[in-house]
Amino acid sequence: MSDEPEISEEHAAFLRDLEKTDPKLYRAVAPNEWLPAFWEACLHEAAHAVVMHAYGERIDRVRCKGHEGGVTPHSARSASVTPFHVVVCLLAGVLAEPDGEVLAVANWRDIIDDVLNARRIEQTDYVNSIIIARGELEDSNDADAILAIVLAARARAIDLLQTPQIWAAILGVAQCLRIEEALPGERVHEICAAHVPFGAFND
Ligand SMILES: [Zn+2]
Numbered sequence: 001m002s003d004e005p006e007i008s009e010e011h012a013a014f015l016r017d018l019e020k021t022d023p024k025l026y027r028a029v030a031p032n033e034w035l036p037a038f039w040e041a042c043l044h045e046a047a048h049a050v051v052m053h054a055y056g057e058r059i060d061r062v063r064c065k066g067h068e069g070g071v072t073p074h075s076a077r078s079a080s081v082t083p084f085h086v087v088v089c090l091l092a093g094v095l096a097e098p099d100g101e102v103l104a105v106a107n108w109r110d111i112i113d114d115v116l117n118a119r120r121i122e123q124t125d126y127v128n129s130i131i132i133a134r135g136e137l138e139d140s141n142d143a144d145a146i147l148a149i150v151l152a153a154r155a156r157a158i159d160l161l162q163t164p165q166i167w168a169a170i171l172g173v174a175q176c177l178r179i180e181e182a183l184p185g186e187r188v189h190e191i192c193a194a195h196v197p198f199g200a201f202n203d
Contacts, residue, residue, distance in 0.1 A: 007031065028179040038064075039178065040097045045069045046173035047096030050166060051089040051157070053192040056199025057081045062173065063182035074185060080202055083132050087153035088160065090125040090132075095157050096170055102158075108150060112143050129153065160201065169195040 007015075015034070019026040032039045045064045048071045052059055058074035094100050103111075103126065113119075115130045133149035134140040160166050169192045176183055176191060189198060 024181075027181075035178075036098075039174070040099070041067070041069050042174040042177040043096045043098070043170060044093045044100075045071060046170045046177060047092040047161065048089055049173055049188050050169045050192055050196070051085075051092045051160060051201075052081075053169070053189055053198060054160065054166060054196050054201035055081050055085045055089065056202045057085075057089075059185035059188050061182060061185055062177060062188050064177045065181045072185075078199075080199070083136050084149070084153060084156075085202070087129045087132050087150060088156045090129045091150070091154050092157040092161060094125050095154070095161055102154075105147070105151070108147055109143065112146050112150075116141055116143060165195040166201075 015026065015030055018029070027035060027038060042064050045062055049059055049062045052071065052073065055078075057078045058076065060072040060074050062071050063069055095102065108126075111126050112130055115127060115134070129150050130146055133146045133153075136149060137145050139145070161170070172191045172195065173183070173188055176187070192198070
């Protein structure tokens with residue numbers, strides 16, 4: 001059973017037609033489960049953006065088009081946003097996906113091992129989290145210390161995503177991204193501010 005309202009056959013036929021005649025409008029109005037990969041990507045980018053907003057980092061642009069997406073921070077970076085906050089922000093993206101995998105500790109160890117041995121060059125959110133965590137350590141090859149940082153950040157990201165006003169902001173940004181595909185930073189902050197004051201979660 002899904003929580004989505006049922007769609008009549010007539011409406012379904014209309015949407016199928018719209019998919020061919022006006023793909024942009026189709027993406028805006030089709031039910032989320034008809035566009036699972038796109039909706040997942042919108043939630044992912046929205047979560048990065050909302051956590052940045054909650055930590056008080058200005059955003060220039062958020063986009064989500066096809067398989068490409070990303071959040072561009074404002075060039076004037078906030079001094080109060082720590083590397084740990086950045087790791088929380090990175091992990092919030094993957095955790096916000098409906099089927100977002102909560103990476104097991106053994107998998108984290110594998111990726112950390114790959115990064116430490118320069119075997120992994122793919123710039124994923126996991127890899128970037130590990131690289132940032134490394135930068136925080138006196139001994140940047142201490143795998144246990146890196147693991148401790150990323151797991152603490154993951155726990156913080158899960159806490160944030162379970163905070164109702166944060167999740168409401170993520171849904172708001174993701175819905176707009178679905179329609180617009182790219183949002184200017186001011187628009188993102190405006191949507192977020194309806195739920196979460198700018199910088200309110202900077203602890
Ligand atoms: Zn991401």
